[in-house]
Amino acid sequence: xxxxxxxxxxxxxxxxxxxxxxxxxxxxxxxxxxxxxxxxxxxxxxxxxxxxxxxxxxxxxxxxxxxxxxxxxxxxxxxxxxxxxxxxxxxxxxxxxxxxxxxxxxxxxxxxxxxxxxxxxxxxxxxxxxxxxxxxxxxxxxxxxxxxxxxxxxxxxxxxxxxxxxxxxxxxxxxxxxxxxxxxxxxxxxxxxxxxxxxxxxxxxxxxxxxxxxxxxxxxxxxxxxxxxxxxxxxxxxxxxxxxxxxxxxxxxxxxxxxxxxxxxxxxxxxxxxxxxxxxxxxxxxxxxxxxxxxxxxxxxxxxxxxxxxxxxxxxxxxxxxxxxxxxxxxxxxxxxxxxxxxxxxxxxxxxxxxxxxxxxxxxxxxxxxxxxxxxxxxxxxxx
Amino acid sequence: xxxxxxxxxxxxxxxxxxxxxxxxxxxxxxxxxxxxxxxxxxxxxxxxxxxxxxxxxxxxxxxxxxxxxxxxxxxxxxxxxxxxxxxxxxxxxxxxxxxxxxxxxxxxxxxxxxxxxxxxxxxxxxxxxxxxxxxxxxxxxxxxxxxxxxxxxxxxxxxxxxxxxxxxxxxxxxxxxxxxxxxxxxxxxxxxxxxxxxxxxxxxxxxxxxxxxxxxxxxxxxxxxxxxxxxxxxxxxxxxxxxxx
Numbered sequence: 001x002x003x004x005x006x007x008x009x010x011x012x013x014x015x016x017x018x019x020x021x022x023x024x025x026x027x028x029x030x031x032x033x034x035x036x037x038x039x040x041x042x043x044x045x046x047x048x049x050x051x052x053x054x055x056x057x058x059x060x061x062x063x064x065x066x067x068x069x070x071x072x073x074x075x076x077x078x079x080x081x082x083x084x085x086x087x088x089x090x091x092x093x094x095x096x097x098x099x100x101x102x103x104x105x106x107x108x109x110x111x112x113x114x115x116x117x118x119x120x121x122x123x124x125x126x127x128x129x130x131x132x133x134x135x136x137x138x139x140x141x142x143x144x145x146x147x148x149x150x151x152x153x154x155x156x157x158x159x160x161x162x163x164x165x166x167x168x169x170x171x172x173x174x175x176x177x178x179x180x181x182x183x184x185x186x187x188x189x190x191x192x193x194x195x196x197x198x199x200x201x202x203x204x205x206x207x208x209x210x211x212x213x214x215x216x217x218x219x220x221x222x223x224x225x226x227x228x229x230x231x232x233x234x235x236x237x238x239x240x241x242x243x244x245x246x247x248x249x250x251x252x253x254x255x256x257x258x259x260x261x262x263x264x265x266x267x268x269x270x271x272x273x274x275x276x277x278x279x280x281x282x283x284x285x286x287x288x289x290x291x292x293x294x295x296x297x298x299x300x301x302x303x304x305x306x307x308x309x310x311x312x313x314x315x316x317x318x319x320x321x322x323x324x325x326x327x328x329x330x331x332x333x334x335x336x337x338x339x340x341x342x343x344x345x346x347x348x349x350x351x352x353x354x355x356x357x358x359x360x361x362x363x364x365x366x367x368x369x370x371x372x373x374x375x376x377x378x379x380x381x382x383x384x
Numbered sequence: 385x386x387x388x389x390x391x392x393x394x395x396x397x398x399x400x401x402x403x404x405x406x407x408x409x410x411x412x413x414x415x416x417x418x419x420x421x422x423x424x425x426x427x428x429x430x431x432x433x434x435x436x437x438x439x440x441x442x443x444x445x446x447x448x449x450x451x452x453x454x455x456x457x458x459x460x461x462x463x464x465x466x467x468x469x470x471x472x473x474x475x476x477x478x479x480x481x482x483x484x485x486x487x488x489x490x491x492x493x494x495x496x497x498x499x500x501x502x503x504x505x506x507x508x509x510x511x512x513x514x515x516x517x518x519x520x521x522x523x524x525x526x527x528x529x530x531x532x533x534x535x536x537x538x539x540x541x542x543x544x545x546x547x548x549x550x551x552x553x554x555x556x557x558x559x560x561x562x563x564x565x566x567x568x569x570x571x572x573x574x575x576x577x578x579x580x581x582x583x584x585x586x587x588x589x590x591x592x593x594x595x596x597x598x599x600x601x602x603x604x605x606x607x608x609x610x611x612x613x614x615x616x617x618x619x620x621x622x623x624x625x626x627x628x629x
Contacts, residue, residue: 030629032457168478180623234483240483
């Protein structure tokens with residue numbers, strides 16, 4: 001593989017530059033990352049059947065700055081999956097590649113019945129940066145989202161918000177140009193190379209900061225469908241107020257669609273952080289959904305949630321500076337879907353963190369609310 | 385000779401003529417400057433553990449500030465940007481800037497005994513308070529003014545009253561007590577290890593101790609400070625915030 005050679009070259013550079021960097025003030029090559037172990041327990045309805053899985057996950061971020069205006073970035077993740085989950089999921093290894101990335105930069109080193117070792121490069125770009133403009137080409141994250149969970153404006157990224165273990169989110173193979181029209185205003189143009197179906201996304205964003213509000217206007221084509229959007233982040237008294245609206249125009253092959261999200265966040269004097277929001281998907285389902293609808297859901301910028309009306313409330317409290325608790329509850333009226341997502345985080349030592357993440361899914365049946373599934377994750381993370 | 389006497393005399397007269405507000409103003413100017421850049425360690429101390437964080441800060445007047453976290457590894461590259469009344473947080477791993485709600489400013493900053501406001505100075509100890517003299521005292525052998533400060537009615541400040549002790553000779557804020565709106569003592573600030581840094585005599589250790597938890601504290605330890613080196617306004621932007629890593 002050509003890109004393996006590239007890793008070797010970059011690693012050699014890390015070594016030589018790290019030695020060199022000791023007696024210069026400019027640190028030309030920087031690296032960071034983490035190693036995580038994630039143990040998962042998946043329970044079926046009523047905690048009747050348990051499937052376990054384990055993931056050892058390493059991420060490496062490399063950044064090389066040969067001059068003041070050029071930056072090269074490569075970030076990759078090595079993941080070793082093993083256990084029942086691998087064995088019981090048909091075609092487990094084939095699902096690891098992110099379908100919206102045009103070039104295949106994913107490699108399975110081991111693909112056994114009970115074990116899969118995969119390396120994926122999810123950032124690989126060059127940035128040319130001048131004072132008033134910059135251009136970035138390659139695999140990158142183009143983040144146009146503003147809200148916490150649902151981001152209708154985030155046209156270039158497909159992700160599953162339940163995948164808490166992938167904070168960085170997948171990349172997209174694209175060209176992005178930013179031009180700064182003022183201190184706090186800019187125009188951004190981006191074109192992504194299509195996925196396997198060769199459908200590209202091209203859009204422009206105008207960002208302005210006005211009267212304590214960040215405002216953005218978005219227009220472009222999502223695959224072959226024209227789309228327009230607006231997003232904001234501002235203040236109502238002492239609270240934050242954010243939202244995003246994205247409208248997809250009807251075309252012969254495509255149906256009209258509007259996605260709207262809005263949220264308010266506030267920190268109370270006793271330290272509780274509370275976040276209340278809603279999300280509307282005009283083509284979402286209104287009827288009670290079964291588990292298979294949710295489980296087989298294909299998340300995309302157009303389909304951020306399968307259900308039409310959705311509400312979210314989140315509470316976070318720092319119990320001690322080392323120990324934080326959070327609970328998020330998502331309720332979708334109409335389809336009567338409930339997700340209960342509590343998490344606990346504990347900082348064991350400077351670079352070592354422990355997380356307990358719980359995900360429970362319920363829906364309303366004729367007999368009342370029933371649990372559909374429960375997932376428990378135990379994670380240890382060492383950052384470097 | 386006469387000139388020296390004249391200077392001494394006028395200085396003495398100036399001191400006499402200083403109002404409480406002017407003393408606070410001078411102490412504030414002493415630590416801030418038109419612009420300042422600093423590197424410091426933030427040490428959070430608790431009975432059973434302690435953690436350290438290193439940060440770099442850039443400030444321009446009271447309008448603009450940037451705080452960049454350099455360690456620990458997990459938070460490395462995280463940036464806080466303040467422009468007038470707005471504050472953003474840049475998280476490089478997510479490639480996302482998050483605007484913070486104003487109510488977050490009065491909360492503990494990243495688990496320390498300092499609030500967000502203490503770090504980026506949203507409120508002004510000069511503009512947002514009414515100051516009055518409340519006597520004299522001596523701290524570590526230095527003669528100090530004791531000054532009471534109460535927030536102006538329109539200022540959005542959590543404190544009910546502050547009592548500052550400011551060194552008479554060098555205008556250094558050496559000891560401050562923070563009271564809530566019910567007059568209860570909440571925090572105690574001590575400043576010590578007075579050294580010349582960035583061409584000025586300043587306390588290089590500043591500690592904040594919660595009054596009800598005397599065995600815990602947060603200490604800011606300055607390793608370098610530069611004052612009044614011009615920083616353009618273009619530095620305090622979302623664009624720049626993303627480039628600091």
